[in-house]
Amino acid sequence: MDKKGRSVNGSKKTIGSSDVARLAGVSRSAVSRAFTPGAYISPETRQRVVEAAEMLNYSPNAIARSLSKKSSGLVGIIASNLDNPYYALMLSALSSALQAKGYGILLLIAELDDMDALIPKLLSYQVDGVILPAATLSSKMAVVLERSGRPVVLVNRYLQQDVVSSVSGDNYGGGTAVADLLVKGGHRRIAYMAGLDDTSSSRDRGQGLKDRLATHGIAIYAQEAGQYRHVDAVAAARRLLSMTPAPDAIFCANDIMAMAALEVAKVEYGLKVPAELAIVGYDNSDPASWPLHQLTSVDQHLEDMVKLSVEMLLRKLVSGDTTLEHLTVPASLVVRASTRQTG
Amino acid sequence: MDKKGRSVNGSKKTIGSSDVARLAGVSRSAVSRAFTPGAYISPETRQRVVEAAEMLNYSPNAIARSLSKKSSGLVGIIASNLDNPYYALMLSALSSALQAKGYGILLLIAELDDMDALIPKLLSYQVDGVILPAATLSSKMAVVLERSGRPVVLVNRYLQQDVVSSVSGDNYGGGTAVADLLVKGGHRRIAYMAGLDDTSSSRDRGQGLKDRLATHGIAIYAQEAGQYRHVDAVAAARRLLSMTPAPDAIFCANDIMAMAALEVAKVEYGLKVPAELAIVGYDNSDPASWPLHQLTSVDQHLEDMVKLSVEMLLRKLVSGDTTLEHLTVPASLVVRASTRQTG
DNA sequence: CTCTAACCTGCACGCGCGTTCACATTGCCA
DNA sequence: TGGCAATGTGAACGCGCGTGCAGGTTAGAG
Numbered sequence: 012m013d014k015k016g017r018s019v020n021g022s023k024k025t026i027g028s029s030d031v032a033r034l035a036g037v038s039r040s041a042v043s044r045a046f047t048p049g050a051y052i053s054p055e056t057r058q059r060v061v062e063a064a065e066m067l068n069y070s071p072n073a074i075a076r077s078l079s080k081k082s083s084g085l086v087g088i089i090a091s092n093l094d095n096p097y098y099a100l101m102l103s104a105l106s107s108a109l110q111a112k113g114y115g116i117l118l119l120i121a122e123l124d125d126m127d128a129l130i131p132k133l134l135s136y137q138v139d140g141v142i143l144p145a146a147t148l149s150s151k152m153a154v155v156l157e158r159s160g161r162p163v164v165l166v167n168r169y170l171q172q173d174v175v176s177s178v179s180g181d182n183y184g185g186g187t188a189v190a191d192l193l194v195k196g197g198h199r200r201i202a203y204m205a206g207l208d209d210t211s212s213s214r215d216r217g218q219g220l221k222d223r224l225a226t227h228g229i230a231i232y233a234q235e236a237g238q239y240r241h242v243d244a245v246a247a248a249r250r251l252l253s254m255t256p257a258p259d260a261i262f263c264a265n266d267i268m269a270m271a272a273l274e275v276a277k278v279e280y281g282l283k284v285p286a287e288l289a290i291v292g293y294d295n296s297d298p299a300s301w302p303l304h305q306l307t308s309v310d311q312h313l314e315d316m317v318k319l320s321v322e323m324l325l326r327k328l329v330s331g332d333t334t335l336e337h338l339t340v341p342a343s344l345v346v347r348a349s350t351r352q353t354g
Numbered sequence: 355m356d357k358k359g360r361s362v363n364g365s366k367k368t369i370g371s372s373d374v375a376r377l378a379g380v381s382r383s384a385v386s387r388a389f390t391p392g393a394y395i396s397p398e399t400r401q402r403v404v405e406a407a408e409m410l411n412y413s414p415n416a417i418a419r420s421l422s423k424k425s426s427g428l429v430g431i432i433a434s435n436l437d438n439p440y441y442a443l444m445l446s447a448l449s450s451a452l453q454a455k456g457y458g459i460l461l462l463i464a465e466l467d468d469m470d471a472l473i474p475k476l477l478s479y480q481v482d483g484v485i486l487p488a489a490t491l492s493s494k495m496a497v498v499l500e501r502s503g504r505p506v507v508l509v510n511r512y513l514q515q516d517v518v519s520s521v522s523g524d525n526y527g528g529g530t531a532v533a534d535l536l537v538k539g540g541h542r543r544i545a546y547m548a549g550l551d552d553t554s555s556s557r558d559r560g561q562g563l564k565d566r567l568a569t570h571g572i573a574i575y576a577q578e579a580g581q582y583r584h585v586d587a588v589a590a591a592r593r594l595l596s597m598t599p600a601p602d603a604i605f606c607a608n609d610i611m612a613m614a615a616l617e618v619a620k621v622e623y624g625l626k627v628p629a630e631l632a633i634v635g636y637d638n639s640d641p642a643s644w645p646l647h648q649l650t651s652v653d654q655h656l657e658d659m660v661k662l663s664v665e666m667l668l669r670k671l672v673s674g675d676t677t678l679e680h681l682t683v684p685a686s687l688v689v690r691a692s693t694r695q696t697g
Numbered sequence: 698c699t700c701t702a703a704c705c706t707g708c709a710c711g712c713g714c715g716t717t718c719a720c721a722t723t724g725c726c727a
Numbered sequence: 728t729g730g731c732a733a734t735g736t737g738a739a740c741g742c743g744c745g746t747g748c749a750g751g752t753t754a755g756a757g
Contacts, residue, residue, distance in 0.1 A: 025424065025742095025743090027744085028744065029743085037707090038708080039707085039743090040744095040745080041707080042744095043743095043746085044705095044745090047745080047746095050745095052705075052706085053704085053705065056706085068498070070477060071478060073480070074421055074426060074479060074744095075421055075712090075744045075745090076744055076745070077417055077712095078711095078713070078742090079711070079712045079743090079744060079745050079746085080744090080745070081712075083417060085460075090446075090449075093442050093445060094446060096442060099436050099439060099443075099445075100437055102436060103437060103463060106436075106463040107465055115479060116460070116461040116462070117428075117458055118459040118461040119458065120449040120453055134413060135413045135415065135416040136458060137415060155411065159411070270644070274644055277646070301584065301613070301614070301617055303617045303620070303621065303646060304646075370712090371713070371714065380736085381735095381736055381738085382738095383716085383736070383738090384736070384737090385714095390715080394733095394735065396735075399735080415713055417713080417714090418742090420714095420742095421713080421742045421744095422713090422742045423714090423715070424742080
C-alpha cells in the first residue's frame with residue numbers, strides 16, 4: 012500500500028457523504044440532512060440525495076455519527092450461561108425490546124474472561140447504557156460503571172451494596188407460594204435444591220420457602236445445591252433421595268434441575284410422582300409444560316421483567332436521572348401434574 | 355443546554371487523551387502510544403500515563419479509534435430463534451470464539467424486523483465482518499453484503515446462488531447415517547419429520563435419508579413438517595402416528611421435535627420405544643442424553659463448526675481474500691436407547 | 698414594487714483518536 | 728569531544744458526520 016493507499020484493495024475506497032453530495036450536486040450538509048428526520052430540506056433535494064445514495068450504495072456511518080452526537084445508540088449486555096435456555100430466552104427478549112426502540116446490542120460473554128475485564132471494554136465502545144442479565148458484578152466494577160455516568164440495570168440480581176438499579180422477579184414470593192402449595196398438598200419432608208450459592212435469586216427462593224414453612228411450623232428437611240445445571244442436579248437429587256426417610260417433596264431453584272430430579276426419581280428410584288414425591292421447578296420454561304414432565308413451576312414473567320428493564324434503562328437514558336430504582340415483578344405458580352393439590 | 359454545553363450534566367465532561375496527557379505531563383501522542391502495543395515509548399512514560407489514566411477513569415474511545423483505523427473491531431451477528439437452545443448455544447460459542455480473538459459482537463435479532471432491514475443497520479455500524487447463524491438471506495441482501503466488501507460467513511446454511519461463504523454440518527451425511535441405522539434396526543416404515551421448509555439443513559437431512567433408503571430399496575413412508583418447534587412437532591407426530599399402519603421409525607430434523615414425538619408416542623399412543631417405534635433426533639443436544647429421553651441423535655459438532663466459521667471469517671478479514679469457500683463438518687451418530695441396534 | 702418572514706443551503710468547526718513528520722533529546726562509539 | 732544512530736516529542740492533519748450560523752432565495756403581504 013502506498014502512502015495514502017486504502018490498505019489492500021485500493022479501489023474499494025469507502026464512500027462518504029461527500030461522494031454522494033458530489034453526485035447529487037449538493038453540499039455535504041444537505042446529504043446529512045436528507046438522512047436526518049425532521050431537518051430542513053426540500054423534498055426535491057432529499058429525493059436527489061437518496062437516489063445518489065442508492066446508486067453509490069451509501070449509508071451514513073453510524074460510528075462517525077456517534078462521535079459528535081456523543082451517543083452510540085448501543086446498549087451493552089454482558090451475558091453468561093447461554094447454555095441455560097432461560098438465559099438465552101432472556102437475552103433474546105432483551106435484544107428484541109431494545110431493537111424495537113432503535114438501539115443496537117453490543118454483546119459480551121462472561122464465560123472465560125471475568126466481568127472485571129469486560130466492563131471497561133464495553134465502556135470503551137461508548138455504549139449508552141448497560142444491562143446485566145444474571146451476572147455477578149464486583150463492587151469495584153460497580154463503581155467504575157457508576158463513575159462512567161452511564162445507566163445500568165441489573166436483571167434478576169441485586170447487589171448487597173445498593174449501587175446499581177435492578178429489576179427482579181419476586182423470588183422470595185415465589186418461594187413462599189411453593190411452600191403454601193406443598194403444605195396444602197400434605198407434604199412435611201420438604202427439601203430445597205438450590206442453584207448457585209452466590210446468586211441472590213437462589214438464596215431468595217430458598218429463604219421464601221423456609222420462612223413460610225416456618226409459619227406452618229415446619230422446618231426445611233434437607234438442602235442440596237444443583238448449580239442450576241442438569242449434571243449437578245442429578246447428583247444432588249441422588250443425595251436427597253437416598254436419605255431415610257426420603258423427602259416427599261423437592262423444590263428446585265430452576266426447571267432444569269427439577270427435570271433432573273424428576274428423572275432420578277422415576278428412573279432410578281421408581282417413585283410415583285406426585286403420589287410419593289412432589290417436584291416443583293422454577294421459570295416455567297417451555298419443557299415444563301411438555302407431556303412427559305408436566306412440571307409444576309413458578310412463572311416469573313420473563314417478558315414483563317425484560318420490558319420493565321428496558322423501559323427503566325431508556326428512561327434513565329433520556330432523562331439523565333441517576334437515582335437508584337428497584338423493581339420487583341410478581342411471580343405466579345403454575346400447577347401441573349408433578350404436585351398434588353390436596354394431602 | 356447552552357451553545358457549547360455538554361447536554362444535561364454539564365459537569366461530566368467526557369475525558370479524552372488530552373486530559374490524561376496534561377495530568378501525566380506528556381503529549382497526547384504519548385498517551386496514544388501508551389495504549390498502543392508495540393509503539394515507541396519508554397516503560398517509565400507508559401507507567402506515568404497509565405497511572406494518570408486510572409486516576410481519571412480514562413479508557414481510549416474505541417469509536418473514535420475505529421474512525422481513523424477504518425475498522426471497528428466489531429463483528430455483526432444476526433441471530434434468530436434463540437428460544438431454540440441449539441441456536442442459543444451456537445450464539446454463545448460464536449461470541450466466545452470471537453471475543454477470544456479480541457472482537458466485539460454487535461447482535462441483532464431477526465424475529466420481528468426482517469433481515470433486509472437489519473443488514474444495512476449492521477453495515478452502518480462499520481462491522482468488520484458478518485456471521486449469519488441459521489438465517490435465511492435474501493439474494494438482494496447478499497448482493498448488498500457483497501458490495502460492502504466485508505467478509506460474510508453463513509453457518510449451517512447455504513444459498514442457492516453461490517455468493518456467500520459458508521460452514522455447514524454434513525446434513526446430508528447425517529441423514530444417510532440415520533438411514534443406515536434404521537434399516538439395520540429392521541425398520542421399513544420410516545417417516546421424516548422436517549424442520550422449516552426453506553432451510554437447507556432440513557432439506558439436506560431429509561434428502562440424505564431418502565437417498566440412502568432408496569439404495570436399500572426402501573421408499574420414505576411419510577413426511578410431515580414440525581417447523582423445528584415443539585408445538586408443531588406434537589401435531590406432526592399425531593398425524594404420523596395416526597396412520598394405519600403407523601410408521602415404525604421417525605427421524606426428526608432436530609432434538610426438540612424428537613422429544614415431542616417421543617412424548618406423543620409414549621403418553622398418547624402408549625407405544626414402546628424403541629420396540630414399537632424408533633425415534634432419532636438431530637443436534638445431540640443436552641436433553642437428548644437425559645435418562646428420561648435417551649434419544650439417539652446426530653451430533654454435528656457445533657464447537658467445530660463455530661471454530662471453523664470464526665477462523666474463516668478472521669482469515670478473510672486479515673487477508674482481504676474474497677474468494678468463496680464452503681466447509682463441511684462431518685456429523686456423527688450417537689446411538690442411545692430410543693433406537694434398537696438390530697432388527 | 699418593497700419589505701419581511703419563512704425557508705433552504707453551504708461553510709466551517711468540532712467530536713477523540715491514530716498517524717505522520719520534522720525536530721529535540723539521549724546514548725554510544727570513535 | 729564530535730558526530731551519528733536510536734529513541735521520544737509535539738504540532739498538524741484526517742477520519743465522516745452533525746450542526747450553529749450566516750447568507751441566499753422565494754413568497755406573500757402591504
